[in-house]
Amino acid sequence: MNKNKSSIIEKVFEDLRKNERKAFIPFITCGFPTPDGFFKLFETLDKNGADIIEIGIPFSDPLADGPIIQTTSKIALENGVNTDVVLKSIAKIRKSSDTPIAVMTYFNTIYHYGLEKFLKNAENAGINGLIIPDLPLEEFICYESYFSRVSINNIMLASLTSGRERLHTIVKKSRGFIYCISVKGVTGIRNSISPEVIDFLKNLRKITSLPLALGFGLSSREQIRQIKDYCDGIIIGSKILSLILEADNFKQGISKVEDFTLGVNNILKS
Amino acid sequence: MKKSVKKGYFGEFGGSYVPEILVSALKELEKNYFKYKRDKKFKEELAYYLKNYAGRPTPLYYAERLSKKFGKAKIYLKREDLCHLGAHKINNTIGQTLLARKMGKKFIIAETGAGQHGVATAAAAALFDMKCKIFMGSKDIRRQSSNVHRMKLMGAEVVEVSSGSRTLKDAVNETLRYWVSRVDDTYYVLGSVVGPHPYPAMVRDFQTIIGKETKKQIMDIEGRLPDYIIACVGGGSNSIGIFYPFLKYADSVRLIGVEAGGKGIRSRKHGATLGFGKKGIFHGAFSYVLQDNYGQIEEAYSISAGLDYPGVGPEHSYLKEKGIVKYEYIVDSEALEAFRVLSEYEGIIPAYESSHALAYAAKLAPALDKNKVIIVNLSGRGDKDIENK
Ligand SMILES: Cc1ncc(COP(=O)(O)O)c(C=O)c1O
Numbered sequence: 001m002n003k004n005k006s007s008i009i010e011k012v013f014e015d016l017r018k019n020e021r022k023a024f025i026p027f028i029t030c031g032f033p034t035p036d037g038f039f040k041l042f043e044t045l046d047k048n049g050a051d052i053i054e055i056g057i058p059f060s061d062p063l064a065d066g067p068i069i070q071t072t073s074k075i076a077l078e079n080g081v082n083t084d085v086v087l088k089s090i091a092k093i094r095k096s097s098d099t100p101i102a103v104m105t106y107f108n109t110i111y112h113y114g115l116e117k118f119l120k121n122a123e124n125a126g127i128n129g130l131i132i133p134d135l136p137l138e139e140f141i142c143y144e145s146y147f148s149r150v151s152i153n154n155i156m157l158a159s160l161t162s163g164r165e166r167l168h169t170i171v172k173k174s175r176g177f178i179y180c181i182s183v184k185g186v187t188g189i190r191n192s193i194s195p196e197v198i199d200f201l202k203n204l205r206k207i208t209s210l211p212l213a214l215g216f217g218l219s220s221r222e223q224i225r226q227i228k229d230y231c232d233g234i235i236i237g238s239k240i241l242s243l244i245l246e247a248d249n250f251k252q253g254i255s256k257v258e259d260f261t262l263g264v265n266n267i268l269k270s
Numbered sequence: 271m272k273k274s275v276k277k278g279y280f281g282e283f284g285g286s287y288v289p290e291i292l293v294s295a296l297k298e299l300e301k302n303y304f305k306y307k308r309d310k311k312f313k314e315e316l317a318y319y320l321k322n323y324a325g326r327p328t329p330l331y332y333a334e335r336l337s338k339k340f341g342k343a344k345i346y347l348k349r350e351d352l353c354h355l356g357a358h359k360i361n362n363t364i365g366q367t368l369l370a371r372k373m374g375k376k377f378i379i380a381e382t383g384a385g386q387h388g389v390a391t392a393a394a395a396a397l398f399d400m401k402c403k404i405f406m407g408s409k410d411i412r413r414q415s416s417n418v419h420r421m422k423l424m425g426a427e428v429v430e431v432s433s434g435s436r437t438l439k440d441a442v443n444e445t446l447r448y449w450v451s452r453v454d455d456t457y458y459v460l461g462s463v464v465g466p467h468p469y470p471a472m473v474r475d476f477q478t479i480i481g482k483e484t485k486k487q488i489m490d491i492e493g494r495l496p497d498y499i500i501a502c503v504g505g506g507s508n509s510i511g512i513f514y515p516f517l518k519y520a521d522s523v524r525l526i527g528v529e530a531g532g533k534g535i536r537s538r539k540h541g542a543t544l545g546f547g548k549k550g551i552f553h554g555a556f557s558y559v560l561q562d563n564y565g566q567i568e569e570a571y572s573i574s575a576g577l578d579y580p581g582v583g584p585e586h587s588y589l590k591e592k593g594i595v596k597y598e599y600i601v602d603s604e605a606l607e608a609f610r611v612l613s614e615y616e617g618i619i620p621a622y623e624s625s626h627a628l629a630y631a632a633k634l635a636p637a638l639d640k641n642k643v644i645i646v647n648l649s650g651r652g653d654k655d656i657e658n659k
Binding site: 060061063066067070077082083084106107110112113133136137138139156158160162163183184185 | 285286287288289290291293294295433434439440443446447450451452453454548550551552553554559561563564565566567
């Protein structure tokens with residue numbers, strides 16, 4: 001892979017590591033709650049200490065997502081968001097923010113756009129990483145060569161069920177960080193963390209020097225306190241999106257996101 | 271984006287585009303399936319239940335009055351409607367549930383559209399004493415309510431899916447999401463030749479009994495292979511099941527898959543995925559898909575719930591590209607007419623799905639000579655469709 005091109009995403013973790021700090025990586029859906037509201041939400045997270053921001057291209061059939069991200073995806077699609085709109089939105093964000101951006105989407109949206117064209121346009125728009133939850137190792141390998149021509153990191157997912165052998169290959173193929181899935185399940189809000197997650201992270205730590213970011217189901221400060229020492233970053237999506245979904249109005253939602261972000265970041269940066 | 275042919279692929283189609291959490295479960299399934307597929311005892315058990323429980327072999331019936339009504343050619347019906355519970359779906363659910371039991375799984379889950387696969391899964395779960403949950407779109411729950419009652423009677427829990435188009439597509443999504451959270455002890459009985467590897471190959475193998483019987487029966491009756499075999503295509507299981515043993519004769523036996531034309535192709539309300547879809551990734555496989563210009567999956571439409579699906583099995587995509595099978599479509603009104611004609615002329619009430627295959631035979635027959643032989647796969651019976659009128 002593009003070993004010689006340095007990774008902006010990996011650099012974020014390197015800098016944080018020097019001070020024993022952990023990355024905060026929020027996830028939001030492009031075009032949610034409205035096209036303008038999305039920019040405001042991005043800015044709020046950016047200003048309140050997000051280290052990397054994950055942006056979802058909405059997909060009609062998000063298999064790995066629970067009800068909250070299903071809802072935000074549906075709203076975004078109804079707002080007219082599509083792959084071109086997402087690329088344009090990110091290019092616009094890049095005029096005022098350097099915060100690394102990883103895009104999350106299902107493979108059909110990219111395949112349909114044309115992988116080569118997508119990667120080129122994504123690179124030009126200022127996207128730094130790509131997370132494709134339905135492109136596991138075996139399928140990724142067929143498309144690997146396209147990634148080696150751009151500076152975009154393909155961030156691969158590792159799960160509790162992956163098994164030793166696969167994990168070894170996954171960490172070899174991934175760039176940026178390893179997206180560690182903390183639950184056997186889809187994205188959403190959970191109240192606890194299973195003890196096997198700690199062993200899972202410890203094992204991964206032994207086989208890779210890549211940063212480990214934990215996601216899926218993380219929502220409370222308690223969970224984050226419990227797990228942060230075993231990984232390099234925390235990904236939170238559904239919880240943040242639910243604060244907007246459940247608020248009486250957007251302004252109130254934004255202020256809740258601000259409070260939540262500050263609270264989480266305090267834990268991660270202490 | 272060319273790919274080399276590899277395991278789980280039919281040419282460039284197929285594969286396993288699934289969340290990481292499911293990969294190990296699918297590998298476990300693949301390993302077990304290929305092991306038991308060759309296991310003598312498993313094969314004996316499967317054959318026992320297909321015969322004594324499902325009622326196989328099903329007859330190949332010469333529909334004389336129907337043949338005369340449609341033209342001169344001889345029309346035979348492969349009577350899958352006479353299978354236990356009234357459709358071919360039981361061939362697959364017995365096979366997969368037996369496999370689930372061998373694998374030590376405790377729970378069975380499945381999606382259903384028309385409810386036929388749900389009913390057949392519920393029955394197999396009852397037969398083998400396993401707990402079972404069936405995911406069904408709320409729109410389908412309404413239009414196929416008698417099947418909902420049947421599933422519940424057999425002890426299955428019916429989970430209503432109210433996301434998206436509230437039909438089969440969303441039922442598959444929800445079943446996959448549920449499976450992700452229970453991979454350790456739960457077996458997913460997929461109902462057609464769709465989804466990630468190994469489902470398309472496994473479900474095909476379980477349905478191939480239809481074609482094997484048909485071949486033997488037509489040789490016994492006519493002493494030769496048929497000229498045409500026609501079957502409806504939703505996900506594609508009854509069609510691949512009857513086509514498969516005839517693929518090698520495709521030069522002389524014309525194989526025709528019939529998709530749902532719904533309210534007409536121009537209305538964009540149809541389920542003709544192979545006819546009018548584009549290549550893409552949907553429900554874990556690379557195949558033809560109904561989708562918009564940005565790869566968002568479109569909703570399908572058909573009067574028949576079993577054909578109301580924007581995807582199709584990857585092997586069909588391959589057979590289409592190779593020109594081995596021809597794919598046509600039939601609109602709602604033509605299917606309804608065939609439904610009525612078969613009921614009136616033969617006293618056989620076909621499922622709306624199967625009525626699509628019949629309607630194509632009605633179009634084809636008038637132009638054929640009297641020595642031609644057409645076989646229509648009558649994949650299911652139509653009681654479910656009358657009761658929900
Ligand atoms: C009677 C009948 N025929 C056909 C189908 C379509 O499925 P497939 O294309 O997998 O045979 C269904 C699906 O529910 C069905 O119930």
